Amino acid sequence: MDGIMCKRNALLFVAGFFIITFILSMALKHAPTQREIAGDTARPQLQDAAVEPGQVLPGKGEASESGGSGPVINLPWENEPAFLEAQIKVQAPIMMAAYKTVLRDPLPGEEENVHLGASLLKGRTVGPGQVFSQNSSIGPYSAERGFKEGPTYVGSQLMITTGGGVCKIASTLYNVAGLSNLPIVERHAHGMPVPYVPYGQDATVSFGIKDLKFYNNTGFPILIWAQGIDNTLYIAFYGQEKPRQIEWQHQIDKHIKSYTVYHYNPELLGGEERVAVEGMDGAVVRSWVKVYGEDGSFELRPMGVSFYSPLPRVVERGTVKKANSQP
Numbered sequence: 001m002d003g004i005m006c007k008r009n010a011l012l013f014v015a016g017f018f019i020i021t022f023i024l025s026m027a028l029k030h031a032p033t034q035r036e037i038a039g040d041t042a043r044p045q046l047q048d049a050a051v052e053p054g055q056v057l058p059g060k061g062e063a064s065e066s067g068g069s070g071p072v073i074n075l076p077w078e079n080e081p082a083f084l085e086a087q088i089k090v091q092a093p094i095m096m097a098a099y100k101t102v103l104r105d106p107l108p109g110e111e112e113n114v115h116l117g118a119s120l121l122k123g124r125t126v127g128p129g130q131v132f133s134q135n136s137s138i139g140p141y142s143a144e145r146g147f148k149e150g151p152t153y154v155g156s157q158l159m160i161t162t163g164g165g166v167c168k169i170a171s172t173l174y175n176v177a178g179l180s181n182l183p184i185v186e187r188h189a190h191g192m193p194v195p196y197v198p199y200g201q202d203a204t205v206s207f208g209i210k211d212l213k214f215y216n217n218t219g220f221p222i223l224i225w226a227q228g229i230d231n232t233l234y235i236a237f238y239g240q241e242k243p244r245q246i247e248w249q250h251q252i253d254k255h256i257k258s259y260t261v262y263h264y265n266p267e268l269l270g271g272e273e274r275v276a277v278e279g280m281d282g283a284v285v286r287s288w289v290k291v292y293g294e295d296g297s298f299e300l301r302p303m304g305v306s307f308y309s310p311l312p313r314v315v316e317r318g319t320v321k322k323a324n325s326q327p
Helices: 002-015 018-030 081-090 110-121 134-138 167-179
Strands: 035-037 046-050 094-102 131-133 149-154 157-162 184-186 213-215 222-229 232-239 246-256 260-269 273-277 282-292 298-308 313-320
Touching: 081 222, 094 167, 110 134, 110 167, 110 222, 110 232, 131 134, 134 167, 167 184, 167 232, 167 246, 246 298, 260 273
Parallel strands: 260 313
Antiparallel strands: 035 046, 094 232, 131 213, 149 157, 184 213, 222 232, 246 282, 273 313, 282 298
């Protein structure tokens, strides 16, 4: 229980540094080099190797059955009667795309909110010509509807709010919609990088303020299926046709390294240190999806520009001196 409280206090401490974060983020305008961002990993990081200005960096588009976030082929519900019945009812026999998001060290309430949101999302259909809205489909994210307190990014602040964690659903939906070659109507990046999807592939929501929306431009209904298992969220779209092959691409326009802040913890001994929150570098990221044709040609569809302030690394330091040992 002490470990959980320490982690929660550390996140609240990060929120208190949002002014410093904002000031440092202004340095993005003066960042002298560009850095490459890793692809689909559980905790994406900016790499040390610089890239040429304007160089396009490919994101990983192949299926990922490893322990990190990424596209997937094998899904946990494939033989469940309820899912098979829904496919027949909606006439959606073909999986268009699927993505899994791995939550790293989720806080109390975060995992529960993701599981609840997935259960509310499961079985939703989007008819031809319709716009899907996450807020309209599974919101509001209130205690009355069973949502717990969890971590939420508000601009460049990390806070604890009711329903915190549902942004993992938005980010996963955003990736599935992108891989399904569906137009994105509304999407908002987090103010800070997140550790569960690559830079440029995240999405945040806030009921009544920010939403994740996509448009069904196909001629058939789309069935959405979702499930949370432990710290992993799975979402897939089903329809009547397989979309063209899709790959993410990202260009890093600006980059700024993370920084370290220190927080004194009376539970630690003097001279003892403990990393409470791992930092992540900030960046300005321009993204596309690369849509391939049957003949091997391709076109780049812009997916917008994402701005990320650096997430500080939080280190706790002890304040209690060690008692002198007696012989």
